[in-house]
Amino acid sequence: MSDHNHNINIEERFEFTGREKSALMGLMALGVICLGWTYFLGGDDKELRFWTNFLHNSVFFTGIAFISMFLLAAKVLAYSGWHTVWKRLLEAKAQFMIFGLVFMGIILLGTMMGWHHLYHWAFPEITNPDSECFDQIIAGKKGFLNTTFYGLATLGFGGIWYLCIVMFRRLSLSEDKTGDDSYTQHRKMRKVAAFYMPFGGFTSAALIWLWVMSIDAHWYSTMFAWYSTASWLVSTVALLILSIIYLKSRGYFSYVSQEHLHDLGKYLFGFSVFWTYLWFSQFMLIWYANNGEETIYFNGRMDMYPLLFWANLVLNFFLPLLILMRNDTKRKFGTLTLVCCLVLFGHWLDFFQMIKPGALHTEHEWHGYECAGDHSHDTKHIGEKDHHGDAHDAGHGHDSHDGHGHGEAHASVDHGHGHGGSTFKMGFTIPGFLELGTFLGFLGLYFFVMFTSLAKAALVPPNDPYIGESLHHHVGYGGGNMEGDSHH
Secondary structure (H helix, E strand, O other): OOHHHOOOOOOOEOOOOHHHHHHHHHHHHHHHHHHHHHHHOOOOHHHHHHHHHHHHHHHHHHHHHHHHHHHHHHHHHOOOOOOHHHHHHHHHHHOOHHHHHHHHHHHHHHHHHOOOOOOHHHOOOOOOOOOOOOEHHHHOOOOOOOHHHHHHHHHHHHHHHHHHHHHHHHHHHHHHHHOOOOOHHHHHHHHHHHHHHHHHHHHHHHHHHHHOHHHOOOOOOOOHHHHHHHHHHHHHHHHHHHHHHHHHHOOOOOOOOHHHHHHHHHHHHHHHHHHHHHHHHHHHHHHHOOOHHHHHHHHHHHHHOHHHHHHHHHHHHHHHHHHHOOOHHHHOHHHHHHHHHHHHHHHHHHHHHHHHHHHHHHHHHHOOOHHHHHHHHOHHHHOOOOOOHHHHHHHOOOOOOOEHHHHHHHHOOOOOOOOOOOOOOEOOOEOOHHHHHHHHHHHHHHHHHHHHHHOOOEOOOOOOOOHHHHHOOOOOOOOOOOOOOOOO
C-alpha cells in the first residue's frame, strides 16, 4: 500500500485488562447507585432529580459519540492525513451511540407514559383550544413539539447515525485486511462521510431542540443548536486527548507524537474560543434583536443561578485561553490533562445549566396546572415553601387561560420565581454528589464501550492511504519533545 508502512507494528493491539474492567465497572456501579438514590430517595414528585440527571448525561455522552463520527467524517472528506494514527479512537468512541439511543428511548417512553414532567409541551390538553389549560405559544409549536415527532426523530435520525457509524467501522476494518492501491474501502468511507456530515448537521439541530431546548418550551434561540454542538465538540476533543495520554502511558500509540498532541491541543484551544463566540452571540441577540423571549432564558439564569452561569464561562473560556495560549503548554502531558479535565467538567456543567433550571420550572408549572388533576395539588409541593417560596404561588397562579394569558403572562416570571426563587436546591442550583456520581457512572460506561471496541482491531490502520503522512506529521514547533516521547 504505502512505502512508509514497513516499520509499522500492525500487530499492536490494545488489551482491555481485568483491572481496567473492574475499575470501570466500579464507576458504573457508582452511577447506578446514585441514579437509584435519586429515584427512590430523592424526595421529588415524579423523581425530577433522577430524570434530569438521566437526561443530562444521556444527551451529553450521546452527543460526544455523534461528534466523534462527525469529526472523523470531516477528516476523511477534507483529505486529512495527520489523524490516521489515532482515528481508531474516534471509531471506538462513536460506538457509544447505540447506548445513547437506548437511553433517549427511555426518556421518550417516560414522556409518552407520563413518568416525568421534563417537557411542558407534553402536558395533557396543553394544545387543545377547547381546554381551559390551552397554551397558545406551545400550540403554535405542536407540529414539532409532540411525542410522535420526538420518537420518530430520536429513533429515526439517531438510528441512521448509528447505521453510518457501523458502516464506516466495517469498511475501516475491511481495509486493514484487504486494502490495496485501489483504495476501494476508502472511497466507500468517503461516501458514508459525505452523507453523514450534512445529514448529521441538520438532524442534530432538530434533536438538540427536542431533547434540551424544548424543556424551556416558551423560549427559542436560533443559535442554540450551534452552541450546544460546539459544547459537544470541545468535550469530544478533551476526551480524545485524555484517552491518548492514558494509552500512551500504558505503552500504546507509540506513533502518536508530540506533533499530534500539539495539534489536538490547538483544537481544544480554538474550539473553546469558538464556543465562547457562540455563547456571546446567543447572549448578545437579546439586545441585537430586541427579542423578549430570548431575554427570559439568560435573565433567569443570571439572577437565580449566578454560580452556574459564570462558572460556565470561567471553566470553558478563561481557563483554556490562559493556559493553552502558550505553545509549550500544548505539548505537556500534565498541563493537557489538567485543562482537558477542567473543560470536560465545564461542558458537562454547561449542559447541566441548559437542563436543570428549565426542568425545575416545568415541574413548578405542573403543580399550578388545573388540568393535572389531583397531581397539581400534591400536599408535599404545596407545603414546600423552603424550595419554592411564597413568590412562586403568587407568580404562577393560572388565572388566565385564553392562550396569550397562559403563555405570555408566565413569560414575565418564567425564570424569576418559577425556578424556585433564590432558595438553594441541591442537584439543581449546583450539582451534588449524586450528580457527580452519575456523571462518573456514565463516563465509566463510555470508556468501557470505547475500550471494548478498541481491543477488536489494530491500533494502527496499516493500509490507510494516509498512514505515511500521519507518521511524519510535523507542525514546525521548535521546542523539545513531549514528556516521555522519543518519536521523531
